[in-house]
Amino acid sequence: MKKYDLVLQEFKKYYKHLSEEELFIKDLNKREIAIVPFENDIMIRHMSFNDLKSLKEYIEKNTPLHLYYSSAYYKEPHATDMNVKGWEGADLIFDVDADHIPTNCKVDHDKWICRNCNFQGIGHAPENCPNCGEKKIESISWICENCLNIAKEEVFKLIDEYLIPDFGVKIGEIEICFSGHRGYHIHVLSENFKKLSSDGRREIVDYVKGIGLEPRLHGFKIGSNGSIIGPDPKDPGWKGRIARVFYEYINKCTLEELEKVIGKKAEIIIKNREKILEDIMSNPSSWTRLKKVGIGNIVKIINIAIRDILCNIDERVTIDIKRLIRYPNSLHGKTGLKVCRLSYNDLEKFDPLKDSIVFRSGEIKIYVKEIPKIRIGDYEIGPIKDKEIEVPKSLGIYLLCKGVAELLS
Amino acid sequence: MLTKEDLAKYPFLKKASEYIESLNLSIDDFTDKYDDIVERALERVKFAIDGKLIKVDLYDPEKEILSYAVALALIYGLKDAWLIRRFANNEQKLYYEMLITEDNYKIIEIAKDGFNWDLELIEDNFIIPVEQFLEIAPRFQAREWKLINSLLDKGKVYLKKVKIARLISEAVKNKIIKKSEEEEIKRLKLPEKLLYKAEVVKSKIERKEIKEEYKEIYTPIKEDLPPCISYLIKEMKSGKAITHMARFTVTSFLLNIGMSVEEVLEYFRNVADFNENKTRYQIQHIAGMIGSKIRYLPPKCEVLKSFGICVEPNELCKKIKHPLQYYKIMRKKKNEKI
Ligand code: SF4
Ligand SMILES: [Zn+2]
Ligand SMILES: [Zn+2]
Numbered sequence: 001m002k003k004y005d006l007v008l009q010e011f012k013k014y015y016k017h018l019s020e021e022e023l024f025i026k027d028l029n030k031r032e033i034a035i036v037p038f039e040n041d042i043m044i045r046h047m048s049f050n051d052l053k054s055l056k057e058y059i060e061k062n063t064p065l066h067l068y069y070s071s072a073y074y075k076e077p078h079a080t081d082m083n084v085k086g087w088e089g090a091d092l093i094f095d096v097d098a099d100h101i102p103t104n105c106k107v108d109h110d111k112w113i114c115r116n117c118n119f120q121g122i123g124h125a126p127e128n129c130p131n132c133g134e135k136k137i138e139s140i141s142w143i144c145e146n147c148l149n150i151a152k153e154e155v156f157k158l159i160d161e162y163l164i165p166d167f168g169v170k171i172g173e174i175e176i177c178f179s180g181h182r183g184y185h186i187h188v189l190s191e192n193f194k195k196l197s198s199d200g201r202r203e204i205v206d207y208v209k210g211i212g213l214e215p216r217l218h219g220f221k222i223g224s225n226g227s228i229i230g231p232d233p234k235d236p237g238w239k240g241r242i243a244r245v246f247y248e249y250i251n252k253c254t255l256e257e258l259e260k261v262i263g264k265k266a267e268i269i270i271k272n273r274e275k276i277l278e279d280i281m282s283n284p285s286s287w288t289r290l291k292k293v294g295i296g297n298i299v300k301i302i303n304i305a306i307r308d309i310l311c312n313i314d315e316r317v318t319i320d321i322k323r324l325i326r327y328p329n330s331l332h333g334k335t336g337l338k339v340c341r342l343s344y345n346d347l348e349k350f351d352p353l354k355d356s357i358v359f360r361s362g363e364i365k366i367y368v369k370e371i372p373k374i375r376i377g378d379y380e381i382g383p384i385k386d387k388e389i390e391v392p393k394s395l396g397i398y399l400l401c402k403g404v405a406e407l408l409s
Numbered sequence: 410m411l412t413k414e415d416l417a418k419y420p421f422l423k424k425a426s427e428y429i430e431s432l433n434l435s436i437d438d439f440t441d442k443y444d445d446i447v448e449r450a451l452e453r454v455k456f457a458i459d460g461k462l463i464k465v466d467l468y469d470p471e472k473e474i475l476s477y478a479v480a481l482a483l484i485y486g487l488k489d490a491w492l493i494r495r496f497a498n499n500e501q502k503l504y505y506e507m508l509i510t511e512d513n514y515k516i517i518e519i520a521k522d523g524f525n526w527d528l529e530l531i532e533d534n535f536i537i538p539v540e541q542f543l544e545i546a547p548r549f550q551a552r553e554w555k556l557i558n559s560l561l562d563k564g565k566v567y568l569k570k571v572k573i574a575r576l577i578s579e580a581v582k583n584k585i586i587k588k589s590e591e592e593e594i595k596r597l598k599l600p601e602k603l604l605y606k607a608e609v610v611k612s613k614i615e616r617k618e619i620k621e622e623y624k625e626i627y628t629p630i631k632e633d634l635p636p637c638i639s640y641l642i643k644e645m646k647s648g649k650a651i652t653h654m655a656r657f658t659v660t661s662f663l664l665n666i667g668m669s670v671e672e673v674l675e676y677f678r679n680v681a682d683f684n685e686n687k688t689r690y691q692i693q694h695i696a697g698m699i700g701s702k703i704r705y706l707p708p709k710c711e712v713l714k715s716f717g718i719c720v721e722p723n724e725l726c727k728k729i730k731h732p733l734q735y736y737k738i739m740r741k742k743k744n745e746k747i
Contacts, residue, residue, distance in 0.1 A: 167539060168564025192540045192564070198686045200543030203556040210557070217558040236562035 006407055007400055008038050010359055010393070011331055012063045020052040022329040026189055028052065030073040030088065034324050035064035036333065045324075048077035065333035068324040071187075073194070082322075089194035092201065093325060094208075095317035096154045097183030098147035099125075099139070105146045109372040112139040142374055143182060143335065148352050151183045158186060158311045159344065162208045166237050171344045178340040178352050180332025185317075185325060201319045207238075208311040215302045218242050220287075220295050228295060230287035233280060241309065242302055247280050249305035261304050262297040269293060331358065336397035353377065357394045364396040365389070365408040371399065411518055417470035418507055420477035421500075421581045422522045429478050436482045440600045446472055447603065450479035455610050457484075457499040458492065462506060483607040485589055486599035490675065492611065493589045501582035508574035516573060524580050528573070529565075535573045536565040545580050550670075550698055635735035636721045637713055638662050642676060650681040654708075654716045658732075660695045661707040666736055670696055707732055 025031065033047040033055065043066075049055040059067065070077065071093050075086030102124040112125035115138050119131035125139035155176060163169040163186075173190040196204075206212050218239040219231040233243040250258075250269060258266035269276060272289055279286040290298060317323060326332065328341040337356040357377050368389060373382040376395045388408060391399075399405035416425040439447050449472060456463040457480075466473055484496045508516060513530055520526040526541045539561060546554050553559075560567040568576065588594055599607065631639060641659045644651055651659075656677075663673045670692045677688045690699070697704035709731050713719045719726075729735050 165563070166561045168562075192538065196540055196543055197547070199547035199689075200540070202690075203543055203547055206555060207557045207561070212552060212555045213557050214552050214555075217553055218560075235560075237560050238557060239560055 006364065007336065007397055008063060010336070010397060011038075011065070012060075014331060014358055015056075015059050015063060018056070018329065020056050023052050023055060023327070025069060025328065026091075027073055028055065028069075030075075030077055032070035032072070032074060032077040032085075032324070033327075034068040034070075035059070035062065036066040038063060038065050046078050046080050048074075064330065067327040067330035069327050071323045071325050072321060087322070090196075090321045090323075092188040092190070092193040092196065092204070093317055093323065094158060094186040094188075094311075095179075095183065095314040096151050096158065096186065096312065097179065097181075097314055098144070098151050099141060099182055100314050101147070101150055101154065101312045103144075103147050103150050105144055106141075109142040109144050109374070110139060112137050114138075141182065142372055143337075143353065143376075145353060145375060147182060152347065152350075154312050155184050155186060155347065157309070158208060158313065161241075161309065162311065163188065166207070167204075174344050175328075176342040176344065176347055177326065177328050178338075178342065178350065178356055179326060180330075180337040180339040180356060181335050196321075198319045198321050201321065202315070205313065205315040205318050208313065209315065210306050210310040213238065213303075213306070215242050215299045216295065220298070222295070226291065228287040228290055228298070230280075230285065230290075230298070232285035234285075242306070243280060243285065245305040245309060246298070246302055247277060249301060251277055258301075262293070262300050265293050265297055332401075334401050336394070336401045359393040359397050362393040363390050364393055366391060366396050366399060366405040367408055368399060368405045371404055411515075411522060413470040413474075414467050415515065415519075417467060417473035418465050419504065419519055419523070420474045421504075421584065422519065424522055425474050425477070428474060432475075434475075436479070436486075436597075436603070437600050439479055440602050443475070446476045446479055447606070449473075449476035450483060451606060451610050453477065453480035454483055454496070454607065455613075457496040458611070460495075460499060462499070462503045465507075481585070482597065483599065483603065485594050485597050486604060487607055487611060488595075489611070490589075493586060494671075497582040497585040500585060501578045503578075504581055505574050505578040508577055509571055511574075513570070516570070516577070520573070520577055523577065526577075531567070534567045534569060536567055537573070537576075539564050539566050542566040542568075542576070545576050545583060548579060548583065549575075633736055633739040635726065635732045636723055637719050638732060640720045641718070645676055645680050648679045648681055652716075655718055656691070657695065657705070658707050658713065658718055660692050661705045662732060662736075664692070664696050664704070665706060665733055670698070 029048065029050045031048065032045065033049060034043055034045040035047075036043050047058075049058065070090075072090040073088040075088055076084055079085040107123035110124065111120065111122050113120045114129035114131060114134060115136040116129060116134040117132040119129055121130075125137050125141075127137070128135055129137060159169075159174060163174065164171070169188055169190060173188055175187040175189060177185045177187070179185055219229070219235070221229040223229050231239040231243040233240055233247060235243065250273060255266055255270045258269060269290070276289050279289055287298075317325075326339045328339055330339050331337065332339060336359065337352075338358050340350070340352070340356050342350055353375055354377050366389065368384055368387050370385045371382045373380065374395075376398055377392070379392050379395050381389075381391065381395070396405070396407075400407060411422065411424055416422055416428065419425070453463055453476060480496075484493055508519070511519070513535075516535070517528045517530065520528045520537075524541075524544075527538055529536050539556070542559075543556065546556065546559075556566070634642070638659060641651060641655050644655075645659070659676065660673055663676065664670075670689065673692050674685070674689055677683055694700045695705045707713075708716075710719060710722075710726070710729065713732070725735060725738065729738070
């Protein structure tokens with residue numbers, strides 16, 4: 001494992017200089033700690049540490065390629081038997097990752113291959129192989145500024161549109177971590193959600209992903225005179241959200257677009273657009289003008305209109321109440337970037353491709369097999385293939401970690 | 410304030426169990442004494458199995474509170490999962506009926522004492538913290554119970570009275586069933602005399618029940634199942650882990666002959682790597698309640714053969730192409746005989 005020699009050395013230095021405060025997590029002594037060491041790819045699990053000092057000592061001695069902690073709190077975190085371990089609760093976690101968001105730029109930087117039949121493609125990896133149908137897709141993905149920006153927007157959406165207004169989460173209870181790769185983890189540390197079962201968490205996932213939404217259950221009724229009664233944009237929760245997305249959609253759509261959704265009736269809406277919008281926004285909100293359009297069609301429009309306000313999160317992370325998750329301020333072993341811990345207020349100005357760099361000085365010489373155009377810090381290279389180059393250490397380590405380059409000299 | 414009459418109506422409350430504890434009685438004390446309480450307890454059991462709602466006797470609250478505790482002991486002591494479920498179901502109905510006519514402030518007190526829920530009243534809506542709502546709501550399949558279809562504002566879910574009544578009563582049911590899984594309850598041994606009395610009540614009712622309520626709770630008769638399915642069920646009962654395909658086959662089969670998700674779940678309880686939430690999720694998926702929203706059919710015999718799931722096919726198997734077909738033919742035969 002020659003290519004790792006330099007990486008190991010640099011990781012070791014990093015952990016040596018890391019302060020104990022930076023390793024702080026809530027209730028460390030109740031968490032399971034796990035590492036993947038440099039020597040092999042085998043995860044060492046079920047460790048626990050009573051204080052930051054002993055954890056720091058351990059990782060200084062055993063430099064981790066990856067470092068994790070459990071989202072769960074356990075009575076005896078080092079136990080391997082789940083019954084003895086004693087689950088006491090878990091943080092509520094959301095994972096926003098470019099891997100799960102179909103961005104346009106993926107065709108420029110991502111590839112995938114089916115391990116079953118070797119079928120290949122570029123861009124966002126499909127779940128099933130289009131050739132053989134198997135789920136054995138392996139994707140070769142790259143950090144990309146645009147993807148990370150979109151991921152950041154998703155984080156804001158989740159927090160601003162759902163967690164704070166609907167779930168009543170306070171800003172101080174939210175901790176955001178840049179994953180060190182292609183996304184963010186949002187930790188809700190509130191005591192309220194700690195005991196939630198996996199089923200309960202699934203309901204929260206469905207809530208922010210719009211799964212199972214029945215617009216009819218949010219205040220649509222037929223009045224005694226046959227008129228339509230509907231939700232008010234000022235209403236809280238999904239009720240108001242439905243009214244607002246409907247408004248937005250009608251405000252912007254063209255006749256052709258709307259016809260695709262509800263057919264001929266689209267004309268009624270477009271002709272009376274101004275008045276309809278005015279009515280919905282008036283106090284109290286009125287939907288009467290949509291009588292001829294019908295609730296069925298309104299529902300159809302809503303189901304299309306909500307697409308943009310749904311959160312693109314990886315539901316598996318949220319519903320798993322025993323998840324191992326990257327340790328804040330540890331290094332991601334596949335990039336060498338720091339898992340930066342951020343408060344809500346830090347997020348806007350956070351530039352993951354700059355602020356997560358730890359190896360700032362020096363240059364190294366590497367041989368690169370093949371890479372697309374990439375940027376780390378202020379340095380941009382690529383696409384290149386089959387070339388020896390000298391690069392800043394941060395970029396070099398990134399490519400070494402990714403396994404697409406070899407160290408020279 | 411919760412009065413003694415309230416405790417008689419809602420004997421699942423903590424205050425009621427505190428009262429019972431203060432009396433310092435054990436189940437053995439009921440062998441020769443307190444015959445009236447035992448009688449009442451047996452009546453409760455009988456009503457529950459019959460699916461009838463008992464009328465609470467408010468003139469003698471102590472008796473009501475105690476007989477409830479004894480009834481629970483009898484139910485647990487009989488060690489019959491079906492019976493426990495049945496009893497719990499009936500209790501749910503009973504409290505639901507009473508709660509929907511209860512005073513609002515009383516409902517708030519009941520939720521607090523019974524489940525430590527913090528309800529408040531805003532106009533004609535109850536509000537409940539979302540995490541407390543989610544303790545129970547995911548158990549309901551109806552779409553109106555999904556969080557996304559509820560009104561959620563600043564961490565509180567808004568519910569009408571009927572829904573709060575449903576939520577509380579379901580929490581009672583859940584508690585009764587959960588409790589039966591505790592080690593202490595599993596070890597519970599009834600005194601001979603009481604056990605005998607309880608068995609008598611149980612035996613009388615069961616015979617009648619099969620005819621009447623076959624739809625609602627129903628265990629398929631073993632002889633009606635195709636060999637492949639009975640074999641898999643036997644394997645699961647004995648605690649063996651079975652393959653993914655086998656799981657899928659059993660689950661989709663049982664769902665398609667009319668069993669509910671919870672009932673199918675029971676079959677998996679003994680399986681070596683059993684994980685309740687995960688299994689429930691998988692079953693719901695196959696039932697088409699979540700995910701693709703498709704209700705899956707079990708695979709055809711041909712497919713099952715290629716997976717090695719078809720074992721010991723019999724004469725009837727030769728005439729069919731699908732395990733469900735086997736079941737239908739068997740059911741039909743039986744009906745013709747009757
Ligand atoms: S033939 Fe079909 S029904 Fe009979 S055992 Fe085989 S798989 Fe089952
Ligand atoms: Zn393939
Ligand atoms: Zn991109």
